Amino acid sequence: WLPTVTDRIKEKHGWDYYYYGNTSQRRPGWYTFDHRPRFNNNYIGLRNRMAILSEAYAYDTFKDRVMSTLWFVEEILDFARENAESIRDLVREADASVVGMELATRATFERSPSEVEILMGEVAEERHPQTGEIILRRQEVSKPVLMREFGTFSPTEVEVAPAFYYILPEAESAIERLRAHGVETGMAPVGEVQVEHFIVDSATIADRSFQGRNERVVFGAWQSITRALPPGTIAVSVDQPLGRLAFTLLEPRSDDGFANWAILDDQIDEGRYPVMRAH
Known part of the structure; x- marks a missing residue:
């Protein structure tokens, strides 16, 4: 799916998309969400089906969040239509027996072998027009920063x-x-x-x-x-x-x-x- 879907959006609309993640001062790097199936995408994967998380940037305008989500969903559906047979084959393979296979009981983030370029932005404070509360608005800033990516997982314990x-x-x-x-x-x-x-x-x-x-x-x-x-x-x-x-x-x-x-x-x-x- 990715990066084909995101490459097409970049070509058509000029917008950059990337795998879900975030950074923090506590642990440098680009981290995805937890591996455990309590998170919906992981649970669907554990049921041998495919799930794609779509999350627009929180500090974009409402219009931009709607459009970025629309383009993403449209390209996902187009990709699914074009690759329907391959997707069905993968699902059939996933449904096969796992008896005798080593499976993870516990896992942790796996660090990328090299640094990747993450586009970092900036926000500015504004007053909400109705409540007067402070809100954050994305600025037209895009800074490429090299960092390690933690977007996949590796097992720390396994059982057969x-x-x-x-x-x-x-x-x-x-x-x-x-x-x-x-x-x-x-x-x-x-x-x-x-x-x-x-x-x-x-x-x-x-x-x-x-x-x-x-x-x-x-x-x-x-x-x-x-x-x-x-x-x-x-x-x-x-x-x-x-x-x-x-x-x-x-x-x-x-x-x-x-x-x-x-x-x-x-x-x-x-x-x-x-x-x-x-x-």
Whole structure:
């Protein structure tokens, strides 16, 4: 999509567009948004579909924000029409099984190998005509600045995607949410099965609440056991189109999974994780 779409806008309208990002004094560089699927674009990608974030520059005039968004959407739709077959092929490939693949449970920003040129602007203070409050207005200034770009991610922890997850019946909140995401579930087999269960040896809890929850990071290790699963245990096959999503939600060390969102706190506080897996 990019840079083809943005190159066309530059040619037609003379405007410069670039990958979403921002700078800060705390950490030099051009940073995109967080990798975690709590951010909508990432979540759609985890469902094997394509998402494009469109965000106009905040300090532009209303007219310029509307026009820049219109041109962007028009070129995206034109590109999708021209490349429809390739897009369908990519989606089919993404829907294929991830069983046995190494997938990230935690990740961080990856620094670009060389500096990139970012066009930086300036703003001026104005009084809002109705409220009298101070607002900022973009000035006709464009300064090219070289800096490192942090627009992609690399894993810091990985796990091999299993064939199945087994969710114990007491983890009702996890089962309900998994189904709400559209992940297909079934009943676990009767009798003894070879599984891995996660032994929680410690956890940290965020001091500050985020969206009404204090996020949790669990620590521990997977151990292999043979056991009979209790009646009502739910089976989740990872060999389905939403296998990546199931992996992210159910892995205990996932930085945006059910454990992180404190959905399984009752079980984790007792030192056990109510989700097992089988390779």
